[in-house]
Amino acid sequence: MKKVLLLTVLFLATAVTYAGGYRVSLQGNKSLAMGHTGVAVINSSELVFFNPAGLVYLENKLSVSVGAHGVLANVNYQNSATGENAMTDSGVGTPFYAYVSYQANDWLAFGLGIYTPYGSGVTYEDDWAGSHLVNNIDLKAIFIQPTISIKITDKFSVGGGPIYATGGVTFNKNLNRTLSDLDGNRTEVTLEQSGISNWGWTASWMLKASENLTFGMNYRSEIILSAEDGDATFENVPNSPATPFAATTFDAELPLPAEWSTGMSYKHDKFLFAIDYNRTMWNVYESLSVDFAPAEIQDTELLRNYKDSSTYRFGIQYNASESFTLRGGYYFDESPVQSGYFAPETPRNDSNGYTAGLTFRVGSRLEIDASFLYLHFKEVDASYDYFVEGSNGLQNQYSSFRGTYKSSAFVPGLGITYKL
Amino acid sequence: MKNTIKFMIGALAIGLVSCEPEFENAVIDEGFYDAGDADFSTYVSLGASITGGTADGTNYMFAQENSYPNIMAQQFEFVGGGEFTQPLTSDNIGGLLLNGQPLPGYGTRLVLSFDENGNPGPTPLEGTPTTDVATSEAGPFNNMGVDGSKSFNLVTPGYGDIAGIAGGTANPWYARFATSASSTVIDDAVSLNPTFFSLWTGNNDVYSYASQGGIGVDQLGNTDLSTYGYRDITDPNAFATAYSAQVDALVANGAKGVLVNIPDVTSLPYFTTVPAQSIPLDGATAGAVNAQFTLYNGALGQLVAGGFISAEEAASRVINFVAGVNYPIITDDDLTDVTAILQGAGLDAETAALLGQLRQAKDDDIIILPASGVLGTTPDPSNPTGVVGVSIPLQDVYVLTSTEKARVDTATQSFNTIIEGLAAANDLGYVDAKAALAEVASTGHIFNGGRMTNAYVTGGGFSLDGVHLTPRGYAFCANMIIDVVNTTYNATVPKVDIGTYGTVNLHNN
Numbered sequence: 001m002k003k004v005l006l007l008t009v010l011f012l013a014t015a016v017t018y019a020g021g022y023r024v025s026l027q028g029n030k031s032l033a034m035g036h037t038g039v040a041v042i043n044s045s046e047l048v049f050f051n052p053a054g055l056v057y058l059e060n061k062l063s064v065s066v067g068a069h070g071v072l073a074n075v076n077y078q079n080s081a082t083g084e085n086a087m088t089d090s091g092v093g094t095p096f097y098a099y100v101s102y103q104a105n106d107w108l109a110f111g112l113g114i115y116t117p118y119g120s121g122v123t124y125e126d127d128w129a130g131s132h133l134v135n136n137i138d139l140k141a142i143f144i145q146p147t148i149s150i151k152i153t154d155k156f157s158v159g160g161g162p163i164y165a166t167g168g169v170t171f172n173k174n175l176n177r178t179l180s181d182l183d184g185n186r187t188e189v190t191l192e193q194s195g196i197s198n199w200g201w202t203a204s205w206m207l208k209a210s211e212n213l214t215f216g217m218n219y220r221s222e223i224i225l226s227a228e229d230g231d232a233t234f235e236n237v238p239n240s241p242a243t244p245f246a247a248t249t250f251d252a253e254l255p256l257p258a259e260w261s262t263g264m265s266y267k268h269d270k271f272l273f274a275i276d277y278n279r280t281m282w283n284v285y286e287s288l289s290v291d292f293a294p295a296e297i298q299d300t301e302l303l304r305n306y307k308d309s310s311t312y313r314f315g316i317q318y319n320a321s322e323s324f325t326l327r328g329g330y331y332f333d334e335s336p337v338q339s340g341y342f343a344p345e346t347p348r349n350d351s352n353g354y355t356a357g358l359t360f361r362v363g364s365r366l367e368i369d370a371s372f373l374y375l376h377f378k379e380v381d382a383s384y385d386y387f388v389e390g391s392n393g394l395q396n397q398y399s400s401f402r403g404t405y406k407s408s409a410f411v412p413g414l415g416i417t418y419k420l
Numbered sequence: 421m422k423n424t425i426k427f428m429i430g431a432l433a434i435g436l437v438s439c440e441p442e443f444e445n446a447v448i449d450e451g452f453y454d455a456g457d458a459d460f461s462t463y464v465s466l467g468a469s470i471t472g473g474t475a476d477g478t479n480y481m482f483a484q485e486n487s488y489p490n491i492m493a494q495q496f497e498f499v500g501g502g503e504f505t506q507p508l509t510s511d512n513i514g515g516l517l518l519n520g521q522p523l524p525g526y527g528t529r530l531v532l533s534f535d536e537n538g539n540p541g542p543t544p545l546e547g548t549p550t551t552d553v554a555t556s557e558a559g560p561f562n563n564m565g566v567d568g569s570k571s572f573n574l575v576t577p578g579y580g581d582i583a584g585i586a587g588g589t590a591n592p593w594y595a596r597f598a599t600s601a602s603s604t605v606i607d608d609a610v611s612l613n614p615t616f617f618s619l620w621t622g623n624n625d626v627y628s629y630a631s632q633g634g635i636g637v638d639q640l641g642n643t644d645l646s647t648y649g650y651r652d653i654t655d656p657n658a659f660a661t662a663y664s665a666q667v668d669a670l671v672a673n674g675a676k677g678v679l680v681n682i683p684d685v686t687s688l689p690y691f692t693t694v695p696a697q698s699i700p701l702d703g704a705t706a707g708a709v710n711a712q713f714t715l716y717n718g719a720l721g722q723l724v725a726g727g728f729i730s731a732e733e734a735a736s737r738v739i740n741f742v743a744g745v746n747y748p749i750i751t752d753d754d755l756t757d758v759t760a761i762l763q764g765a766g767l768d769a770e771t772a773a774l775l776g777q778l779r780q781a782k783d784d785d786i787i788i789l790p791a792s793g794v795l796g797t798t799p800d801p802s803n804p805t806g807v808v809g810v811s812i813p814l815q816d817v818y819v820l821t822s823t824e825k826a827r828v829d830t831a832t833q834s835f836n837t838i839i840e841g842l843a844a845a846n847d848l849g850y851v852d853a854k855a856a857l858a859e860v861a862s863t864g865h866i867f868n869g870g871r872m873t874n875a876y877v878t879g880g881g882f883s884l885d886g887v888h889l890t891p892r893g894y895a896f897c898a899n900m901i902i903d904v905v906n907t908t909y910n911a912t913v914p915k916v917d918i919g920t921y922g923t924v925n926l927h928n929n
Contacts, residue, residue: 074440074441075441076440076441076442076443076446078443078446078447078448079447079917080447080452080914081914081915081917082914082915082916082917083447083453083495083498083914084447084917085446085447085448087440129920177869177919177920178891178892178919178920178921178922178923179922180922180925182482182512182531182545182925182927183481183482183512184481184482184485184512184922238925238926238927239926239927239928240532240533240534240926240927240928241534241538241928242534242540242926243926377441379443379444387869389869389870389919390870397869397870398869399868399869399870399919400868400869404443406441406442406443407441408440408441
């Protein structure tokens, strides 16, 4: 067991990365194994994330859940008109979570969660066909959420709390499709900022309609991460007054969108069925705008125009024996990306998630949770049509970056739950 | 339960192994693109500077890497194309050394610099060339483009003899990699056993004449190459002999390929940037200048009366400046030279020579790019009224007159007829580069993200020497040729997005 713990800690130490949009729905091994449902499932302290109102219904005085996932995600790109092709080399991302729930009395519970609901790590080969949009990006965000849960009646509870979000980003891209120094080395910019923080909040309710039927709803607010005076560095810059790219600072904003979740669960014999619906308010992500400090360096605006998107989740749990609980699930994750705005730093089209997992009980207090997610993306022909090549003063001249994308993600996960 | 665990571990293992997403039909899979009836395993390109990837007045590595044959070879890799070697220079400075000494006339590349007022202009890059003709790697290379070569140079033994450089019988760019002092470009190329070739030669058979304002001779009717100067237009029969010898050698072993015709060289920015009308004068100055030419204009009538020139020529030679932008005065070697007659009539030798073949430029005269550094200047600082184009005629070398341009057009047409005929006779692809570049020069070529034109510096297609292409221009040529390769040989070689290829390079020394 010590080795498992050690391994888990090691996972925690590495960066959070994920290819395929920057909402990372991996907030608990038990929940993920059931298609990442949980807004109406009373199971463990994973409720700190899924529905704080439910904490007060947990049976134990103290409940701790800690875990991590290994994300093996890659994106394959090709353009059949030109033969250009690329495969990301994104390594292994390790989003993690740690939840504690404490039952103060029979109507009041407290909770604390640390988790990583947003992140992105995509690395293409430098100077690849889409290098004017991204060479590599590494986005990390950690949420810290103290929580209170209050039972209003035996059947209805509410919960919520503030969220402190802290994060950092490193983003490297070539300045445009052609600019280079005298030797033909492409001019590139690296944007870097860490320790960006902001506050948000979450609120929820849970209704135990009957012994077997539970409903829940959760809202997590939008949090804007604003990079101020981040570091911008440039490489391979021509020695010319027309290219005044010296190291400087930049301002940029990255929204972490609000999310609504609502769902139900139904218990039958040894089975539990769960359905969740998520609505993520991606509409807030209009553009990735970088404002460089000096006036002579032109600001960058990469239009995104995301739309709000839905996710439909289904999960099933089976208590196989004293020692084992088995889980399975499925979800359909709708892409927030609109036609013509498909950018390779978040190459996200609709996906189908297939999940499975189990819990193995070691004694009465300790549980080992394992899960596995296979995220399947269809091959998609898509384009980003809004890269600004220049302007005549009245309107922009855009170029289009198009091709076929095929993404996939394999996500094994491991965690422990300790109950007292 | 053990089985469950085994299943989980098994699923994990499969997941890790098959982690990379794969396309149903991947472009890198064999068979995605089709070579059709062609075999691209050994591609060899022949030609002159455009084929070699010359840019900004010289050859340098980065430009060579963007030569159209190299771009094509990269695309041919999708259909079985093999390695493609090029005679890369040693640096990105450009220019040549011969035995460690700078070779005169082969200077560094041009870069676009901004002066203290923010005005952009081409400037030679500071630096010393490191590419030495004497120590460069010997060929043959897949890209046998030789900067400055004419059609018949490719079949001339000794064209790469380093000892012949000083005397002008050899070309230092070919001397760099010629396999021997007596080798020919075509023999070196054929020694690679090409399965596929492209041949784009003949541009210099007209360009060398046009680029120096037609100071050479149109050798129409003279096939004796030994009597030719470099600035002469090649006779079509001499061209046909040299060209068909190359085609015969290339197809002898069954190779397939394409022949590229000769564009209208006068559509290059080198010929289109300086306007014919370029001398701004106010009314008073125009009047003062005209007074200087009263005697000359009067003398023209007497020359007609004396039967020395026609009334038509006299009319074309009348000098008249007006308030506004004027045509410069020029020396035109197609006019009757009346120097001796004027001298006989009592003019001093210098003035007589100045007026001997004098006229004012017309709309259909082409003033070449280097004239922009000469027009309006006062070559003699002690004589502020001696202004080029106003009181000193712009030299013949700077002006391609309409008469001279007609010779270029006629020869180009003859050459292209020959090329098209040889393509048809040998079942080769025929690439109409003339039509493609005419599109660039007239409407511009629209691509993903912009429009490429023949405008100097800003058009995106032409490098700072106004003649050779930018990487984007070369990518355009690669696409133009791939189109013909595909239709001729039923192939599906993918083309490139020319918007991803660069244009002129910015640099302040």
